[in-house]
Amino acid sequence: MSKLATIASVSFRNNSPYILPQIRSSFSRFPKMLSSSQSSAIHSSNSPRNSTMTPDSINQRVRTMEYAVRGALPIRAEQIQRDLEAGSKDYNFNKTIFCNIGNPQQLEQKPITFLRQVSSLVEYPELLSLENSSHTKALFPEDAIQRAKDVLSYVGSSVGAYTGSTGLPKVRQSVANFIKQRDGFESSPDNIQLTNGASGAVERVLELIVSDPSVGIMIPIPQYPLYTASLTRFGAQAVPYYLNESTDWGMDVSGLDKVINDARSKGINVKSIVVINPGNPTGGVLSEQNMQEIIKFCEKEKIVLLADEVYQTNVYMPDQKPFHSFKKIACQLDSPVEMFSFHSISKGMIGECGRRGGYLEMHNISPEIKEILFKMASVSLCSNVLGQIAVDIMVNPPKPNDPSYKLYNEEINGIYSSLKLRSQKLCDAFNKQENMSCRPAQGAMYLFPQIVLPSKFVEKCKSEGKEPDQEYSMMMLEATGVCVVPGSGFGQVPGTYHFRSTFLPPERDFDNFIATFDKFHSSFMSEFRN
Known part of the structure; x- marks a missing residue:
């Protein structure tokens, strides 16, 4: 070494x-x-x-x-x-x-009220009991009380108990509904695993892919150090490809051929490529054409695409550079590319880093591999339950006629x-x-x-x-x-x-x-x- x-x-x-x-x-x-x-x-x-x-x-x-x-x-x-x-x-x-880390609430970003209200009630369900109901109704809006009751109905007796290894079925269904609404293509809760933030999801998938020290993973430069740190820990090799600063940190997809061929000539078994979109640390957002080219590159080279999409709501030029998920582009192309995509409650406007909530979605992954990933999740028992509940609120927020809708949107839009x-x-x-x-x-x-x-x-x-x-x-x-x-x-x-x-x-x-x-x-x- x-x-x-x-x-x-x-x-x-x-x-x-x-x-x-x-x-x-x-x-x-x-x-x-x-x-x-x-x-x-x-x-x-x-x-x-x-x-x-x-x-x-x-x-x-x-x-x-x-x-x-x-x-x-x-x-x-x-x-x-x-x-x-x-x-x-x-x-x-x-x-x-x-300013070294994306930790919004450390820098005084206000927590989303509805999320904290629901969390408070499920943490202390005695507030929902009949004898306390009048006091609770004076403090909490009706939809927060009902959401807490709904959560407790599918969580069970306490949020202090383990859930299923891949997360609460109700929350995984909410994530699948969110993805379908976002992309316009079907998603199944069977393809969703709830994790301790996106970092836990990324580490799980990398551990799955890295079979021996010859394995290489293509990573963007600049990159988020989670990837190099994890590859060091798992004994794999980073295969860097450079983003183009002069084009707002876009990707020169034509240059990926040289990178992968050079790596393979050195005996590196390149199995996957990581794409961070929107970019960390660069702040760039990939164009739809770039994404199509990346997917076709993965098809040609028979490598797995890891789509880190935790900043998907942090898009500041939506008219010129909107966010598109790689799942959506792959479905539009009817691509067979094998893909894992990641999202988190830590970023966006939610900013709940300490609750450790996130998910991964599997796309075009074989049943045998899904079964192994389920086994990996089982070893960790389950992800943080309050994080799972926060994921549910992120993907299934208050609706237009709900009492909390106005405040929720004011807070999200203000941030x-x-x-x-x-x-x-x-x-x-x-x-x-x-x-x-x-x-x-x-x-x-x-x-x-x-x-x-x-x-x-x-x-x-x-x-x-x-x-x-x-x-x-x-x-x-x-x-x-x-x-x-x-x-x-x-x-x-x-x-x-x-x-x-x-x-x-x-x-x-x-x-x-x-x-x-x-x-x-x-x-x-x-x-x-x-």
């Missing part, structure tokens, strides 16, 4: 030509981060004498797995936040802003409008900066600006063994309190530098966020301008 990159890269086999850039932590600005050897030494000194389990004796795939969005920068940001809460005056700001406004405002701010360009967010929750770092700064970083975009991002954090993720955590065209930032901070923080970033970047360019 080749030596691991520290923050965002993954470990590939020595003979693999597909190695993401290595990243080194900014130790000068992060003195409490330790090298792996230092960390091992400290852990060894604290371990019981003659310990059987040491860092060298455990599964090395797990040890070397990395996940950039929770790497060195957020660790340092949390340390700074603790300092501020303890009264430190060492910083030029009074709070840290975590959407604010996200769209913030994405435009932050994109404009980035594009005004020297040596920086940013494609607008067509979807998702992120911007991925490119920065042309001064050669003096790049040379300085490299002479000190530091990755330039990592060091720039750490300097930004120390100066502004804003935590982003360097582009090397997602992969990028060699010689280019980016960072990913959410546009989730509350609107009241946005002007200050932009002003402090503007001041930092101007100062940075003045110091290092060639």
Whole structure:
């Protein structure tokens, strides 16, 4: 196994030509981060004498797995936040802003009232008892009370009990109805598994597909680090294909032939391709033509399509770049392509990351494989029950004549409008900066600006063994309190530098966020301008 990159890269086999850039932590600005050897030494000194389990004796795939969005920068940001809460005056700001991860409610996105009302009632069903009914009716709308009763009727005695392995049949039917309404094509609850967020679904499918270390999975670059981390853990090989920044992060499907042929010439057994649409970290939305070409590519090469569609409601240019599901396009083409698609309550306007609710849909998957996936689900017993209930509300919200309909839609539309406004405002701010360009967010929750770092700064970083975009991002954090993720955590065209930032901070923080970033970047360019 080749030596691991520290923050965002993954470990590939020595003979693999597909190695993401290595990243080194900014130790000068992060003195409490330790090298792996230092960390091992400290852990060894604290371990019981003659310990059987040491860092060298455990599964090395797990040890070397990395996940950039929770790497060195957020660790340092949390340390700074603790300092501020303890009264430190060492910083030029009074709070840290975590723009490193799509975690809406951490950044004060308001939970959807109807979802929380139903959750409250099913968590404490005594509120529905006859003796409490008058008080409950004074606090909760009629449709929330009825939905809670309906949920309890099919959940059973308590949401604290296990459900079936693939989730509640009623919720799986709701998901199938939602997909049929969205796409105009049939969906069956037998093809649906409810999971702990989309991440749990992705990991389950990757574990199914990866049969031995020669297996390769095509992943987009830039990519969401869940994929490289999971492939490292399962012992597979990432086969990157590059998205095109100049065309708003579209796909050059003609280039996929070279990627897959090169991989196969190296002995890599390419079995699948991952497509993230809308894109993370790029914010791009694929065109219908692009999607048709991808499906035909999968047919030709006999590979499985993994469609990560968790941002399908986060689409900010619906007239020019609407969301289409890969299931819909495949059905329109009458394609035999084997496909898994994923969705989640963590994104969109729901933003319930901590409830861990999601689903996968199987399309053109054989009964034998479905049976094995059922067995895999059974090992985990079931997904989070409150997450399953939230999935049901996401796909089956209040109807036009329901008492909660008006408020539900006001909340959904308010969050959407604010996200769209913030994405435009932050994109404009980035594009005004020297040596920086940013494609607008067509979807998702992120911007991925490119920065042309001064050669003096790049040379300085490299002479000190530091990755330039990592060091720039750490300097930004120390100066502004804003935590982003360097582009090397997602992969990028060699010689280019980016960072990913959410546009989730509350609107009241946005002007200050932009002003402090503007001041930092101007100062940075003045110091290092060639």
